[in-house]
Amino acid sequence: MTAMTRILIFTLCLLQSFAFADRIKDLSAVQGVRNNQLVGYGLVVGLDGSGDKAPFTNQTFRNMMEQFGITIPEGEDPKLANVAAVSVHATLPPFAKPGQEIDVTVSSIGNSDSLRGGSLLLTPLRGADGKVYAVAQGNMIVGGFGAEGEDGSSIKVNIQSAGRIPNGAIVEREVPTAFSQGDYLTFNLHRPDFTTAKRMQEVINELLGPDAAYAVDAASVRVTAPRDASQRVSFLSVLENLEVTPGEEAAKVIINSRTGTIVVGQHVKIEPVAITHGDLTVTIQNDLEAVQPEGLSAGETVVVPDAEVNAEEEQNPMFLFGPTVTLSDLVDAVNEVGAAPGDLMAILEALKSAGALKAELIVI
Template sequence: MFRKFLLALIAACAGLVAAVPAHAERVRDLGEFQGVRPNQLTGYGVVVGLPGTGDNNLEYVTQAMRGVSGRLGMPLPPGVEPGLKNAAAVIITAELPAFAKPGQRIDVTVSTIGKAKSLRGGALVLTPLIGTDGQIYAMAQGNLAVGGLDATGRDGSSLTVNVPTVGRIAAGATVERGVATGFDSEGALRFNLHDADFLTARRLRDAINSRFPGCASIVDGVTLSLVLPHGADIRSAMMAEIETIEVNPAQTAAKVIVNSRSGTVVINQAVRLSPAAISHGRLVVRVDEDPMVVQPAPFSDGRTALEPSSTVSADEYGGKVNLMPGGADLAEIVDALNMLGVGASDLVVILEALKQAGALKAEMVVL
C-alpha cells in the first residue's frame, strides 16, 4: 500500500515538473506595449544660493537671471551686470511616466552647463520642463541634493569627491499635463519585443491566443498586434493577464562580445566550435640597462661619466598545440582556453583566428 502511494506521489511530482516550462519568462519581461512608456523632459534654468561656486558672470547666466528677475516683477536696469558667483546655469532632465496625471510629482536631475564648480547648497528656481513637441508638461523647483563636493585651498590645492556639478531633487517637479497613450480607444494595441526574433514572436502569439483565442497576430519579428475590447477597465484587466503569461523565448544567437578598450571578452552559451587545433606562443624580449660610473684619473681635467651597459634577451613561451573538440559547449570552450593560459588580449586574437578559420560558429561583436 505504501509503495503504491509512493509511486503515485513520484508520478505527481514528475507531472508538476514537466508542466513547468524550462527557462520560461513572463510576457512583461520580453517586451512592452507600444505607447505605454515614459517620455523625456528637459528644461533650462538657474540654481541660486551657491557659496561662491557659480558661473561668475557668464553671458548666458546673466541673460537667464534677467529673465528670472523679469518674471518676478523686478527687471534689471539696462547696463547693470549682476554678480553671479552665487548662481549657475543648469540643464534639468526628467522622465514623465506613462499615465502620469496633473498634480503628481516626479524626480529631476540638475546638471551645470558652464564653469560652476559645485551645486552644493543651491536651490533651483521655478523652471518649466518641455517635451519634444515644445509643450510644457511639468514645473521644477526645489533644493538640490548633491553627492559630490569640491574644496580649494588658498595655495591653489583642491580636492574633488564624486561629481559636485550634478544634483538631484526628489519629487522636485509637478506634472502639469499628461500624455495620451490611446490604449483604451485604439482599435488594436501593439506589443513590441525587446529583441527581434520570429520564433519568440510566434511562441508569444500562440501563448496569448491559447488564453484569448484570435486576439494576437504577428506584424513582424518585433511587433504583435492585439485586438482587445474597447474600454479602459476591460483592456487593463486583459493587459495585466497577458503580461503574466509565461513563454519559452527562442535561444539567443551565438555571439562573442569583445571590448577592445578594457580587454573584456564575453561568450554566450549558444557559441559552438568545430574541430580545430590551436598553437599559441609568446615572444618576450627583455632589455636590461646597467650603466657603469667611470671616474677620471686624479688631478686630471676629466669628468665623471656613465658608460652604458645593456643586456638583451629573448624568451619564447608556449607553442603547444591544443585540440578544440567539435561541438564544444560553453564550459568546454572555457576549459580549453584556460589550458592555453592566455590573457585577455591573446584570447581576442585566438577567437578572431577561429572565426576566420570557420571553426567558431558565432558572431563577433567588437565594442
C-alpha cells in the same frame, strides 16, 4: 515504477519546461505606452560663492528681475557669485496626470564649481513639441562635496555640478495616447526574435481562442482587444502576466576590448582545429663602460655603450579542439592552457577567421 515516482518525474519535467518562462510584461512593452523626455533651462540660487560667471547667466538673471519689476542699470555687472545657470531634465512616465510629481535632475551648464546647497527657481519643462508639460522647483540634493585649504590644496568627492530634486516637478499637462483607441493592442518585444513572437502568439491564442493574436514580425505581436477603456485595462492585466518561454539566443561571442571581458553564449561551437599561441619577448639592456688608454699613451678615458639583447619565446604546447565542442569544453580547454583575456581574444579572432568558430563575433 510506482504512481508516486511517475508523479515526481512528471512534476520535474513540468518544472523544467517552465524554468525559463518569462511574463509577457517582462518580454515586451505595449505600443504607445512610453516615457517622454522633458527639458528646461533655469537658475539655481543660494550657492556659497560657487556660482558661474557666464554671460548668459547675467542675461537670464536680468530677465527674471524685470519680471518682478526690478530693472538693473545697463552696463552694471550684478556679480552673481551665488547664482548658476542650469539645465533641468526629467522623464514623464506614461499616463501621468496633472498634479502628479516627478523627479528632476539639475546640471550646471556654466562654470559653476558646485551646486551644493542651491535651490532651483521655477523652471518650465518642455517636450519635443515645445509645449510645457511640467514645472520644476525646489531644494537640490547633491551627492558630491569638496574642501579647499588656504595653501591651495583641495579634495573633491563625486560630482558637485549636478544634483536631483525628488518629486521636484509637478505635471501640468497630460500626454495623449492611443491606448484606448482602435481594435488592437500591439506588444513590441524588447529583443526581437521570431521564435519568441510565435510562442507569445500561441500562448495568447490558447487563452483567448484562435486568431485572437498573430505575430506581425519578429518584434511585434498584435492582439484583438475590447474598445471599452475599462475592459481594456482588465484585458491587458491578464495578458501581461501570461508566461512565455523565450527563444534561445543565437550563438554569439561578445568581446569588450577595453576591459578584457569576454562572454561566450551557450550555443557556441568550434569545428576541429589545432591552436598554438606564444609570445616573443625581446629585452634590450644598455650599460655604460669606461675604456682606459693603454699603458702611458697620451689618451683620454672614454665612456662607450655596451648593449645586450636577449630574446625569449614562450614554449606553449599546441592544443586540439575536437568536433561539437560545447561551452563547458571550451571553458575547460581555456583554463587548462591558462590563456589570459588578451590571448583569448586573439585566439577567438583567429578561430573566426579560420571559419572554425560557429558564432557571431561582436567587439564592443
